[in-house]
Amino acid sequence: MELVDRYLYAVRCGLPKGQQNDILAELAEDIRSQIEDLETGLGRPVNEAEIVEILKQRGHPAKVAARYVPQQYLIGPALYPIYRLVLKIVVLWVLVPVFAFVVGRIAVATALHPSQTLIKTLWDLAMSAVFTLGVVTLVFSIMERYPAGAKPFEKWDPRKLPRAPKSAPESRSTPRATAIAELAASLIFSTLYVAWFRTTFDVGGLHITLAPIWRAMCWPFLAVILIGGVKGYLSLVWPDRIRLRFGIRVAINIITLILVGVLLNAGTWVNLSAAGAPVGGLAEAARWTNFGFKIFLWFTAAIAIGDAVPEGMRIFSKKPAWNYSIAT
Amino acid sequence: MNTELFENLRLELRRGCLVLAVLAELRTEHYGYELRKALADRGMAIDENTLYPLLRRLESQGLLASQWREEDKRNKRFYRLSSDGEIILKQLLEEWNIINSSITRIVTGEPIAEEELSI
Numbered sequence: 001m002e003l004v005d006r007y008l009y010a011v012r013c014g015l016p017k018g019q020q021n022d023i024l025a026e027l028a029e030d031i032r033s034q035i036e037d038l039e040t041g042l043g044r045p046v047n048e049a050e051i052v053e054i055l056k057q058r059g060h061p062a063k064v065a066a067r068y069v070p071q072q073y074l075i076g077p078a079l080y081p082i083y084r085l086v087l088k089i090v091v092l093w094v095l096v097p098v099f100a101f102v103v104g105r106i107a108v109a110t111a112l113h114p115s116q117t118l119i120k121t122l123w124d125l126a127m128s129a130v131f132t133l134g135v136v137t138l139v140f141s142i143m144e145r146y147p148a149g150a151k152p153f154e155k156w157d158p159r160k161l162p163r164a165p166k167s168a169p170e171s172r173s174t175p176r177a178t179a180i181a182e183l184a185a186s187l188i189f190s191t192l193y194v195a196w197f198r199t200t201f202d203v204g205g206l207h208i209t210l211a212p213i214w215r216a217m218c219w220p221f222l223a224v225i226l227i228g229g230v231k232g233y234l235s236l237v238w239p240d241r242i243r244l245r246f247g248i249r250v251a252i253n254i255i256t257l258i259l260v261g262v263l264l265n266a267g268t269w270v271n272l273s274a275a276g277a278p279v280g281g282l283a284e285a286a287r288w289t290n291f292g293f294k295i296f297l298w299f300t301a302a303i304a305i306g307d308a309v310p311e312g313m314r315i316f317s318k319k320p321a322w323n324y325s326i327a328t
Numbered sequence: 329m330n331t332e333l334f335e336n337l338r339l340e341l342r343r344g345c346l347v348l349a350v351l352a353e354l355r356t357e358h359y360g361y362e363l364r365k366a367l368a369d370r371g372m373a374i375d376e377n378t379l380y381p382l383l384r385r386l387e388s389q390g391l392l393a394s395q396w397r398e399e400d401k402r403n404k405r406f407y408r409l410s411s412d413g414e415i416i417l418k419q420l421l422e423e424w425n426i427i428n429s430s431i432t433r434i435v436t437g438e439p440i441a442e443e444e445l446s447i
Contacts, residue, residue, distance in 0.1 A: 023380070025396075026360055026405050030376055033361035059377055067381045 003048065004031055007055050014065025023068055031058075074141045083140045090136060091129050099125040101296055110206050112281045114288035179235035186229025193222055207273045213266040220259050227252050246315045253308035260301045269293040346374055348424055350382060351409060351417045354392060359404040383407055391416055 008028055012020050034054060038046055046054075058064060075083050104121045111117035197218055199210040231248040238244065263269065270293060272286045349372045350363070358366060360380060367374055386392045391413035396405050409417065433440060 019384075023384075025403065026380060027376075029359070029402065029404055030361050030364075030380070032402070064377050067377045068384070 003051050010061035011065050014062050015068055076144050087136050090132055114285050179232050182232025183229050190225045205274055209271045211269050224255055243315050246311045249311045250308050253304040256304045260297050264297050348420050354407055354409045357406050357408040359406050
């Protein structure tokens with residue numbers, strides 16, 4: 001019976017504290033009864049192979065013990081979709097762009113060894129993603145265990161759910177808040193753009209000069225920002241003119257694509273200089289910075305295409321956006 | 329794939345029925361192994377890794393009562409239905425009969441009787 005003892009001891013390790021002896025006593029009795037039944041049937045004592053077979057049929061000790069532990073999860077099915085959404089937003093839409101277009105670019109532009117800095121930046125990005133994953137998971141697991149106030153999925157009101165889009169395409173109006181936000185964003189961005197537009201920057205002794213093409217592009221880019229404001233204004237005045245809205249959005253994307261094309265054609269977008277810095281190091285830094293700009297421009301072009309195509313299709317689409325309305 | 333799918337659905341279907349079977353069988357006192365055999369003899373085989381945690385759960389819910397007792401010079405834990413368990417078993421059996429009748433009607437396409445509708 002040494003095998004049975006070993007089996008029971010292994011099961012014990014996974015059992016909830018305080019119940020171990022009770023569960024093991026019952027389990028031991030069950031195994032003993034099963035062995036006795038088998039011995040009665042065989043008319044002889046069981047051998048080691050038969051005991052092994054009995055224990056194997058009962059399953060791995062960890063699996064057996066797990067059945068006595070209440071089912072636990074870090075984040076339950078109700079919170080899981082929100083958890084995934086938050087992770088996606090934080091990692092894909094905040095962390096990656098911040099590293100790709102801000103931290104990474106500044107680090108590479110100011111580094112003496114850009115290639116090493118790039119690898120280090122990528123490593124930092126990976127570590128930040130792991131850290132973010134940990135923090136978000138921790139926050140959600142706390143929310144799972146200690147829901148704030150009344151349980152959020154029990155205390156809810158259908159009247160507070162967001163409005164479903166109307167069924168008829170002509171009545172798919174722009175929400176007033178969206179129109180105001182577009183208009184305000186356009187005004188704020190254009191003001192900041194005009195006030196802060198420069199072609200030279202000093203970062204820690206490094207002199208960064210934007211290529212002449214940026215000066216030529218200054219007004220066209222301002223025009224794109226302002227057209228966004230016009231779109232917001234028109235959506236506010238004529239919220240139901242959805243085709244006009246789609247049309248303006250497509251126009252903005254086309255103009256953006258043209259501007260990006262012109263910029264890509266320039267080939268060089270930034271020059272670096274620093275007093276006393278090694279010429280080779282500066283050239284390397286400039287090369288990586290320009291490479292970063294190139295990636296950024298291609299990324300912008302991809303976003304513009306990705307946005308323009310579905311918007312363009314919606315101009316000609318007669319299919320209702322929402323087909324399940326039971327409202328009369 | 330179909331076998332696996334069937335097996336999963338079968339287990340899902342059986343899960344609720346096991347509670348009913350265990351409660352009903354424990355109208356007579358049994359210890360674990362004896363209960364397992366009694367259920368298997370009546371066509372409701374249940375493996376020990378499912379039965380013992382289920383017995384603990386039902387006991388913690390107050391539906392079963394248990395006590396360790398010596399029998400044949402061995403300590404065994406005997407289970408029986410508690411008074412709360414009897415009430416719940418009665419309600420579950422009524423529910424079971426309603427489900428059974430409904431499924432039969434759905435499968436055979438037989439309409440529900442008017443007197444049942446008025447209940």
